[in-house]
Amino acid sequence: MAILTDTKAKAIKPDDKPLPHGGVMGLRLIPSKIKGRGRWELRFVSPLTGKRRDAGLGSYPEIGIASAKEKAEAMRKLVAEGIDPLDAKAREKAAPATPTFQQAAEILHKDLAPSWSNPKHVNDWINSMHIYVFKHIGAMPVTEITPKHIADVLRPFWLKKAETASRVKQRMSAVMGWAWAHGFIAANPVDVVRYLLPKQGEAARVEHFPAMPWRDVPAFVASNLSSRQSVSANALMFLMLTAARSGEIRGAAWAEIDLDSAIWTIPAERMKMGIAHRIPLSDSAMEILRAQQGQHPTLVFPSPRAEKPLSDSVLTMFLRKKNAHSNTGERTATAHGFRSSFRDWASVNQYPGDWAERALAHEIENKSEAAYNRDDLLEHRAVMMQAWADFLNGKTSKPNNVVPLRAA
Incomplete structure (x- = not known):
């Protein structure tokens, strides 16, 4: 079949039959009510x-013969690939357009403003974005924003205006949290920005709870906890595996633990933030619980002598006895410091900051972000905590590129 030419196309009349293109099966030019004009149509089988x-x-001649082809x-x-082009076009049209950072911020601000009682805060929130953020990344789609972009925004005033910078960082985190919650991005880039910025002020350098460097923890476990015999050793290992606080471990009760589902639910009255906290239990944590069964009807880690909760000093004494070094090089690592070791490990291994913060039962200081993150992410955390347990026990794990889910 001959290829349709412009001479023939320009001569098409309203009462003519459609003219086949000749170069693509099913493509033809349908005449319109005006001579020399028409519309292109492709006939295909879905x-x-x-x-x-x-x-x-x-329309022809706006869309020429070559362009139509x-x-x-x-x-x-x-x-040919099994895709219906009209269906694909409809889906693309129906999908929400990726917003820029400024568009996302303005939507979030509009959503949250009615819940803020202080009008000054309403204005300050969006004004800080105009002053510090929008001129740098406001026009960027949220899908293209990386931790480096966030750090570059904050760096000029990170140390000079520490309080302002912290507030702006929180607000940027809320915006990217909104983008995450709405499916535009897979993780919040603000979660790891602290690794690209210097610490703010002298107070940030104070080590309240000396922590063992995360890379040194497996060697400590292998040397001192691999053949656990005492309640103290079991309690300390369970603390490491769950990233829980010392008081939560020492007061752990069998009634809080679902052995069938491998979930430990600490009631609100025993939590620092006053909110019940679920912890997915790794295989190693379950082994410790099985070893502790039968020692006390109520307590998981009872004091061997008095059959009451272990004292606050037991774990500290254990660490001193084992010469557990901290990242200061001078002070003994503390039980609480292993939470910091876990947090550093999670960050370096690129687990989302939201997973790690929920594992630590930290309160989300940014109330705007908290409003969009109510799920405790138990299934995700179960995978992360098993990987942490494998790391503690010296097992090699696959790189954290794709994290599978484990049913609760």
Whole structure:
């Protein structure tokens, strides 16, 4: 079949039959009510339904013969791949457009403003974005924003205006949290930005709870906890495995633990933040619980002598006896410091900060972000805590590129 020429196309009349393109099967020029004008149409069979469909490709002469062929060939390629081009186009049209950072911020601000009782805070929130953020990344789609972009925004005033910088960082985190909650991004880039910025002020350098460097923890476990015999050793290992606080471990009760589901639920009255906290238990944590069964009807880690909770000093004394070094090089590592070891490990291994913060039962200081993150992410944390347990026990794990889910 001869290829349609411009001479023949320009001569098309309203009462003519459609002119086949000749170069692409099913592509033809349908005459309009005006001589020399028409519309392109591609007739194809849907690979999904087996029914004939007609796709419009624009008007002639605005869409020339070569351009119509190019569009038709692209559609034919989709059909050959088992895709209905009209369905694909409809889905693309229905999908929400990726917002820029400024658009996302303005939507979030509008959503949250009615819940803020202080009008000054409403204005300060969005004004800080205009002053410090929008001129740098406001026009960028949220999908393209990386931790480096966030750090570059904050760096000029991170040390000079520490309080302002912290507030702006929290607000940026809320915006990216909104983008995450709405499916535009897979993780919040603000979660790891602290690794790209210097610490703010002298207070940030104070080590309240000396922590063992995370890379040194497996060697400590292998040397001192691999053949656990005492309640103290079991309690300390259980503390490491769960990233729980010392008081939560020492007061752990059998009634809080679901052995069938491998979940420990600490009631609100025993939590620092006053909110019940669920902890997924790794295989190693379950082994410790099995070893502790039968020692006390109520307590998981009872004091061997008095059959009451272990004292606050027991774990500290154990660490001193084992010469557990901390990252200061001078002070003994503390039981609480292993929470910091876990947090550093999670960050270096690129687990989302939200997973780690929930594992530590930390309160989300940014109330705006908290409003969009109510799920405790138990299934995700179960995978992360098993990987942490494997690391503590000296087992090699696959790189954290794709994290599978484990049923609760």
